[in-house]
Amino acid sequence: MLKDWRAAITGAADTxxxxxxxxxxxxxxxxxxxxxxxxxxxxxxxxxxxxxxxSLTEPHPMLASVFCEYLGIRPSxxxxxxxxxxxxxxxxxxxQALVEAGLCRHVLVVAADNRLTxxxxxxxxxxxxxxxxxxxxxxxxxxxxxxxxxxxxxYMHEYGATREHLAAMAVAARTHALRHPKAQMRRPIxxxxxxxxxxxxxxxxxxxxxxxSDGGAALVVSARDAARDAPKPPAALLGSGQKNTHEHIIxxxxxxxxxxxxSAAQAFGRAGVRPADIDVAEVYDSFTITLLVELESIGFFExxxxxxxxxxxxxDLGGRLPCNTHGGLLSYAHSGAAGGLFHLVEAVRQLxxxxxxxxxxxxxxxFVHGDGGxxxxxxxxxxxRG
Amino acid sequence: MTGNxxxxxxxxxxxxxxxxxxxxxxxxxxxxxxxxxxxxxCGQAHFYPRALCPHCxxxxxxxxxxxxxxxxxxxxxxxxxxxxxxxxxxxxIAVIELEEGPRMMSNLxxxxxxxxxxxxxxxxxxxxxxxxxxxxxxPKFRPVR
Ligand SMILES: [Zn+2]
Numbered sequence: 256m257l258k259d260w261r262a263a264i265t266g267a268a269d270t271x272x273x274x275x276x277x278x279x280x281x282x283x284x285x286x287x288x289x290x291x292x293x294x295x296x297x298x299x300x301x302x303x304x305x306x307x308x309x310s311l312t313e314p315h316p317m318l319a320s321v322f323c324e325y326l327g328i329r330p331s332x333x334x335x336x337x338x339x340x341x342x343x344x345x346x347x348x349x350x351q352a353l354v355e356a357g358l359c360r361h362v363l364v365v366a367a368d369n370r371l372t373x374x375x376x377x378x379x380x381x382x383x384x385x386x387x388x389x390x391x392x393x394x395x396x397x398x399x400x401x402x403x404x405x406x407x408x409x410y411m412h413e414y415g416a417t418r419e420h421l422a423a424m425a426v427a428a429r430t431h432a433l434r435h436p437k438a439q440m441r442r443p444i445x446x447x448x449x450x451x452x453x454x455x456x457x458x459x460x461x462x463x464x465x466x467x468s469d470g471g472a473a474l475v476v477s478a479r480d481a482a483r484d485a486p487k488p489p490a491a492l493l494g495s496g497q498k499n500t501h502e503h504i505i506x507x508x509x510x511x512x513x514x515x516x517x518s519a520a521q522a523f524g525r526a527g528v529r530p531a532d533i534d535v536a537e538v539y540d541s542f543t544i545t546l547l548v549e550l551e552s553i554g555f556f557e558x559x560x561x562x563x564x565x566x567x568x569x570x571d572l573g574g575r576l577p578c579n580t581h582g583g584l585l586s587y588a589h590s591g592a593a594g595g596l597f598h599l600v601e602a603v604r605q606l607x608x609x610x611x612x613x614x615x616x617x618x619x620x621x622f623v624h625g626d627g628g629x630x631x632x633x634x635x636x637x638x639x640r641g
Numbered sequence: 642m643t644g645n646x647x648x649x650x651x652x653x654x655x656x657x658x659x660x661x662x663x664x665x666x667x668x669x670x671x672x673x674x675x676x677x678x679x680x681x682x683c684g685q686a687h688f689y690p691r692a693l694c695p696h697c698x699x700x701x702x703x704x705x706x707x708x709x710x711x712x713x714x715x716x717x718x719x720x721x722x723x724x725x726x727x728x729x730x731x732x733x734i735a736v737i738e739l740e741e742g743p744r745m746m747s748n749l750x751x752x753x754x755x756x757x758x759x760x761x762x763x764x765x766x767x768x769x770x771x772x773x774x775x776x777x778x779x780p781k782f783r784p785v786r
Contacts, residue, residue, distance in 0.1 A: 404717035
């Protein structure tokens, strides 16, 4: 039986994803927002809270304010949140807090970016280099893949993970994406393809890295009494948790143990469930190593076990833990903060039984996780069919 | 006057801009010394340098020269260059665990092309100094045998 919940996702939607010539950052925001509102059976004027993220193509210090102006709404609460890849989950957790506190009835959570068509290559590369410490990391030629590769090397050394184990994460994602009509990557891949792809930051190769996409996604988070009129079954927010341990890799307390363990433990504890109870997981996968570390740290698998399990099909439909059933950032799409929201949108669809060819039969409990920085900021959520 | 030497090819990588709290580190590097901030209250060194000790939050800090010895905590052989590193691929970015405890990032200076066979976690290294411009010196590390 579900814990007594007080906040739920009543609307969830994403735009088309991939290469969307002619799209704009704010246009994608508005499209995703209107789709999510329609999904929740609400008019824009019924929204009293708005949470936005950040944008690389149309950056602004007050993005929520820009978005509300663009859409033509004047909510009583709005704010923008920046937590890198954790932003989607952090926004959902913040929306939960706002409706549980009685400050809002319906909070719109929205993020979008047109990173694929809206940025020159130079600007995209420069923006992504900004993650390194300006004095003590960037002078050594860091890139985001290189920073994650530092984690991969340390993790492989300590726990015996192999490149095949990492590749199994990419193949599992692609297998799921083949069942999703909107996914950006629709060509099957095998372990050998991942291993033979171009080295980017050894031990990570091209197919170990997430996509770059245009696209947007949005959620409506409603208070329980306000969720009563929703046309579709609500996805109850049963538990949430966060943990930050560092921002820069040189200041990380460990390169093999990260905050996801604590953020997930909080979320499971508040929801009153255990990892083994989860029917479907949507876990941040900016790189194959990201997913492998998180699956083992969160408690779904023992250390060193996620890779072999994935090779044997554990992350596929019918496996021990169907994971990233939309294809994830590796094979569905990744457009900035919307990337993490795609995981949440998929979790809602799974709990509603709307996932068609990729449906996990009888899914009642979903786990969603986002991480930002270099495994720096973590946010975990447990959702249940309301 | 004639006969000035041709200027060396301009260094294209990103350069650190020192702040008051990191100036002694970069001044030290320029003098080919690896300097670390130490806490006078808890007795631990930290990195990167900041205005307080991240272990106990004391502001009683003092700079001391480090031994320059350490080992590779983790590394990457980077093939897709950061801006300004296009002519250096593949290059090794490593997290070095210093003998004094803190970890810092650097490049490994190698005699041969780096491969998974000649770079290892736990490999002992020692600091060398790369005067990349007349103003800026970057501490880097070289494998010791
Ligand atoms: Zn101290």
